[in-house]
Amino acid sequence: MARKSRFALAGPLPLAGEYMPLKLNPLAGARPGCSALYIHIPFCEHRCAYCDFTAIGGIARAKEYMAALRREIALWGEAVGHCELRTIFIGGGTPSFVDPREIHELLAACRSAFSFSPDIEITMEANPSSTTFERARIWRESGVNRLSMGIQSFDDRVLKRLGRVHTADRAREAYEAVRNVGIPSVNGDFIGGVWGSTREMWRTSLSEAVRMGFDHLSCYELIIEESTPLYGAVQRGEIALRPENDLAAELEETRALLTAAGYVQYEVSNFARPGHECRHNRVYWQGDAYLACGVGSHGYLESDVAGVIEATPPGSPGCRFWHVEGIGAYIDAIRKGSIPIRGWEWISVEEKWMELVMLQLRCQEGVLDTLLDPDAVEPFIEQGMLEHRGDRVVSTARGMLVLNGIIEALVGHPPATVANG
Numbered sequence: 412m413a414r415k416s417r418f419a420l421a422g423p424l425p426l427a428g429e430y431m432p433l434k435l436n437p438l439a440g441a442r443p444g445c446s447a448l449y450i451h452i453p454f455c456e457h458r459c460a461y462c463d464f465t466a467i468g469g470i471a472r473a474k475e476y477m478a479a480l481r482r483e484i485a486l487w488g489e490a491v492g493h494c495e496l497r498t499i500f501i502g503g504g505t506p507s508f509v510d511p512r513e514i515h516e517l518l519a520a521c522r523s524a525f526s527f528s529p530d531i532e533i534t535m536e537a538n539p540s541s542t543t544f545e546r547a548r549i550w551r552e553s554g555v556n557r558l559s560m561g562i563q564s565f566d567d568r569v570l571k572r573l574g575r576v577h578t579a580d581r582a583r584e585a586y587e588a589v590r591n592v593g594i595p596s597v598n599g600d601f602i603g604g605v606w607g608s609t610r611e612m613w614r615t616s617l618s619e620a621v622r623m624g625f626d627h628l629s630c631y632e633l634i635i636e637e638s639t640p641l642y643g644a645v646q647r648g649e650i651a652l653r654p655e656n657d658l659a660a661e662l663e664e665t666r667a668l669l670t671a672a673g674y675v676q677y678e679v680s681n682f683a684r685p686g687h688e689c690r691h692n693r694v695y696w697q698g699d700a701y702l703a704c705g706v707g708s709h710g711y712l713e714s715d716v717a718g719v720i721e722a723t724p725p726g727s728p729g730c731r732f733w734h735v736e737g738i739g740a741y742i743d744a745i746r747k748g749s750i751p752i753r754g755w756e757w758i759s760v761e762e763k764w765m766e767l768v769m770l771q772l773r774c775q776e777g778v779l780d781t782l783l784d785p786d787a788v789e790p791f792i793e794q795g796m797l798e799h800r801g802d803r804v805v806s807t808a809r810g811m812l813v814l815n816g817i818i819e820a821l822v823g824h825p826p827a828t829v830a831n832g
Contacts, residue, residue: 430735432749435719441492441526442716447694448487448496448525450480450517451705453504453738456540459574461602461633461641465707465736466504476706476738477513479745481520483704486750488524490719491702495526498691500534505561507537511549518553532557532690534598539577539585547592557689558589559598559629565616569608586623596687598627603665604658605633606650613661614668621672626687630665631680632658659812666808677775679811696770698763700729706741709733720755727757764829765822772818777805787824791817 451465453476458468499521506514514535521527534557535550542560550558564570565579577585589597599620603613620628635642635652644650666676674682678696681689694701703710710732714723717730732755735741744751758766764782771778780788780802788804791797796810796817806814 430740430751430753432744433752434749435490437490441494444700444713445491445494445716446497447701448499449703450501451708452506453706454508455505456508457576461639473509475742479742480705482745484520484524487702493525495528497528498532500691502536505538506535507541511546514550515553534559539582542585544588547589551592551594557596558594562599563602565619566612569605596626599625600629602631602633603661606652610661617668627683629681679773696774698767706734707736724757728763730755730757761829768822769818772806777803780804784824784826787821
């Protein structure tokens with residue numbers, strides 16, 4: 412979708428590896444809106460052919476990088492007044508691949524830079540190949556209370572196609588290790604729609620996850636991103652993707668299987684047992700602010716906090732920013748006391764509205780009806796794809812199957828309160 416912001420970018424985007432050395436402007440007092448922190452660790456045992464995240468194979472310069480990451484956390488803490496965090500999400504890459512003592516020091520740095528709410532959620536991503544009892548014990552002692560495991564499948568044929576370095580048995584062993592150290596909430600990431608797989612193979616994997624007792628399941632359809640080796644293989648005809656109607660049927664079966672097992676579909680791709688929803692991801696889906704640290708990471712600051720970057724222009728609800736992707740450039744900038752930002756931009760009221768509609772309609776709670784044009788909503792109500800629940804509009808099970816098309820139609824017709832600025 413075309414960018415409609417009336418605010419210009421902060422400057423021309425630098426080339427990959429280049430950055431704008433940003434010195435943060437400290438704010439007076441803690442800012443309650445800054446309660447979520449994303450931390451990116453890019454190192455992986457092996458870079459998968461379908462992955463388009465900022466990730467590298469191997470562990471070169473990991474100690475230098477982790478030291479720089481701790482310093483960036485301190486810089487943000489000083490700038491936003493050591494605000495209270497309610498969620499931390501350590502993603503990657505593969506955070507479980509680095510020395511677990513680095514995770515311990517990383518979270519200690521977070522405690523020094525910020526205060527923690529009594530019920531803080533601290534999520535860390537982990538792959539089965541780098542998850543052991545001893546590593547998980549250190550993560551737990553460091554404060555990790557939610558682990559998101561990249562299982563992807565319990566079928567070795569699917570794992571091999573995806574280029575994963577673990578087997579189904581190794582995934583089961585890793586899960587048991589995590590449970591044995593007492594991590595209270597465990598998510599499993601699964602990828603459906605893999606070429607050469609069947610719906611029966613998918614159902615078998617999900618049934619195994621249910622049997623094992625995962626608290627949360629993230630069920631994503633394989634997406635072929637242009638920047639990945641997998642995209643090239645598809646374009647050359649080396650890989651034949653499954654037909655759309657087969658993938659739609661798989662999605663319906665996923666919902667039916669997991670709902671019957673007691674999971675709640677609280678977002679299009681996410682299912683949780685009651686009380687185990689990911690609070691950090693809800694921050695994104697509700698359009699709330701979050702800090703970000705590490706290469707390639709993106710953050711969003713609302714106008715009362717965005718002054719740490721520069722003065723907020725009148726009429727903008729907030730600022731998006733994103734980091735440089737090169738590890739060397741990142742380490743160099745942090746050593747000099749600056750944040751290596753590739754760019755930032757102030758968003759408009761209309762952009763903020765579009766994001767809220769796009770994200771909240773994916774969620775169980777839906778979107779406030781005042782944010783939508785009634786004339787645009789009504790046809791989808793009549794078709795049984797959307798429905799009113801109190802003062803909100805939510806997607807039905809039928810609507811979830813064609814949600815992208817519904818969202819495109821709705822954001823093309825902003826209500827008068829948004830269209831008039």
